[in-house]
Amino acid sequence: MTDINEAQELVPVAAAVTDESKSDAVEKPEPNLTDTSTDAAASAAITPIDKHWDQTSKKVVVHNVLKFIRPNEISKLTSSWTKDTDIVIVKTKKPPKENWIKVTLETEDMVDQFIKLINEGGDDGNAMKNSRGGNMFAKRALDMDDRDNKKRGRDNDDDEISNGRDAKRAAVVSKVLSNDEVRDAITPLWRKSYEEQLDLKAKEMVNKCSKNIIKEIKKKFRTLEHEARRGNRSSVKQYSWLDTKLAISIEQPVPSPQVYEYRNKVEFTAGYRNVIVETGYANESNGDKKSDETSETPSNIRKIPAAGFLASGWAGGVTSPHCLQNTPDWACSIADILNEYLPTSPLKPYDSKIHRGFFRSFTIRCSLRTREIMVIVVHAPAKGGVGAAEDGSDDFSAVFEEEKTKLVELLTRDVLAVPKRDFPADFVREEIVDGQGCDGLKVTSVFFQEFDGLSQPGPDHPVQHVFGKTCLEEKLGQCTFQISPGAFFQTNTRGAEKLYNIVVERIKEVTTDPKQTLLFDVCCGTGTIGLTCLKEGVVGKLIGLDIAEPAICDAKVNAAKNGFSTGDNTDAVKNHSITRFIASPAEKVLAEEMKSVPKSTPVVAVVDPARDGLHGTVVQTLRKNEKIDRLVYVSCNPTGTLVRDAAMLCGPPTKKYPGRPFRVRIAQPVDMFPLTNHCEMVMTFERMSKEEYKQYHGSTETKSITKSITGIHQLTRILTISIMLMKLLITALAIGAAIGETDSSNLRGRELADTKKVCIYLGRKFGSQTFDVPSEKFRFYISSSRVFPAASGECDPDLVKNLSTEDLRIKKFCRLFKHTLNEYWTVDAISAATDWMLANEFEQGSCTNKNTYGTLHMEHLKEVNQNKFDDLYEELVDLMSNFTYEELVRSALAFFACFLHEAHKIHSFHCSWMLSMHSMIFGMEITPAIEELTDL
């Protein structure tokens, strides 16, 4: 599981508290969360919730308007309501498919008048009616977010109205969560017995993993059949195992040796804790908390700088970890130290929405076996982050060094105190084999890490070592491992031993000559799996690949620590050394490395990718290399990317994935994360025999077949592209151009182009916004089906030339956009999108086949944490809604440049073609400014 994944697990945001049941279950807060213990230091730092939202007080939401209204008709409609009155509407907002419109009035005085008008201004003195005769009703837009004065009242309140989920999220903003709510959010299975949890996970693996893999493989056969029919060829017979009852049977999950307090790593977010300083909720007495949650916003909530988990989204404040059964004492003890320090510090928690503040997060790792603890303090630049105010109020450099020393001193001076926990009343603590509680534990190393990016620093991001040891040591099985701050390590130590033992067993089953057998450990991290296999004697040689340099440095040290030699050149493993570790994306080096293995060497492979699964090229290489008969896939995303990768490994050979297919032999879930919904899977694949392959495909020569297919395909592609280039030239000259994106938004774009408006369309949820456009030349629109904004239309080449990198907001926009690309788009998705733009639909000027592009890119999108995505999106929308038209166009160009830049990295032929296409259409020159933006 990746660090990001861990973060998702421990920092689940809004979704986790959005169930009806949870919201209904809001109780009067438990003492520890209300924190009436606000000491002097804390009260000094208390930030009262500011009641003065900038625009919200002028906003009204009109409900029961029709869902489908053409964007160009929205302002016509709203002005018809206020005809013959003095009410002035300055802005309207209507998300597509929602039946409400939000209007911003010129002054606050107009609000009551407007509400009265809608609610009583109909012909008969009743409410005004929509065009179908239904009554509309108006309500003040609700105050939602207390974090960000600048942002307030723009979009958050939309969310509250737009759907129940977000309404609930909004509702928790001003509440203090009870311990049960925190547990529900972060350890959702805590109410179930451990047996029930395992059963639930087993069922999930059957329904969402094994069944879906089979479905996906069958789909591939159907596609082949369809193609064969079109090409008048005979089709491939579906593999008979797919229809057997136990095609992929799921074993009962291996339980975690420790159900509680199993985490060896926690990641606290720096933020503010909601604290009740007086007593009671404002309207607690009415007993009806569900009816209008925000109206009961307590006036007595205060915010205190704190470190903890985000149990209810960014806006909900951080919560204390003391009530969580998966979190050990040492983590709570460090939270106590941080929570004593933060309210007194002039260094403020960072606000990721406005990019101001200092402390971002605290990562803590502990080995109970070696009694070591590492703390990594992630912070914004001391001089101020990207959103720093110009008046210098975000410049903390004068106090930074002093505060750093103070914090390190607090963290390291004593053994950790035993924290006061808030476990459920009937909770019985397990005996923890590797040591109980905080007994004698001390922080042994501290790092500071400056980070000014959007989400989390990557594994290679530099750290500053400020105290103690430079790494943490952990023991697993017979091995000892060094772990650097940026390196991945499994978060459940004893669970990891179980996991690795299973991998060892699966390899042992097939190695007849272990000493000669070479293991490829793909995504090896600090070398844990490979070195364990070596130590257990099931293989004799090891090549480990990982993208993270610090992890590979650790792996090399770890090899030596455990008695194995390491070599650095290609022949190292072949001739002299037992191990070789390579810091590189596996997709770049795996094929070459495999090529250099002598024919006589038996090879097995283990892959343990991050949540986004294996790169397509890695799957391709593993599949093509028929020397690998056994492949062990360790997955932390068994219902997502494992399904995709397994289907590519086991499906019929195609031009992209040639080679005899694999078949799933054993699917063994391992519960590494009790109390949560996550489950690890060890899926063992075995290569189909040549004989069996022949039965289905008539020949064992998979390569020659695919080669010819690939050749024809390339030729067809080049021809298609040349023809399209000509067509495009003609189209571009004649009618300008429309670069299509998704179906609905593309149509909308064309429609808007006709109305000479510019539109920001950011998905259904966030709606659209139209601007008057100064000239026809500026027709433009931006859209997104999910996370990918795209632009269409014509624009003035001068705008491109003048694109400046000075504007912080455009810079921020590009950062956000790049972030969406990197976070949510896989290489395959970008590749599919460029393919699509170039091939299927482009010549038609709009997307008529609704499925082509959608399917192409959707199926490759990474599984996302929806809440994280929503946050990002809100930020994008927020930013864009304040742009002038020209800024908008410039940003759109810049994000096109970002997209092209990313696409270019994977798809150089296509992309260079795309660049020329864009320069033709937009007169778009890749100026130094655009280059600078793409490199952000």
Ligand SMILES: C[S@@+](CC[C@H](N)C(=O)[O-])C[C@H]1O[C@@H](n2cnc3c(N)ncnc32)[C@H](O)[C@@H]1O
């Ligand atoms: C789930 S961890 C597994 C690490 C190791 N097998 C273990 O159990 O500790 C996934 C690893 O994949 C690495 N990784 C991510 N993308 C990669 C890529 N494209 N090529 C190689 N390694 C990658 C990460 O750095 C991380 O160490």
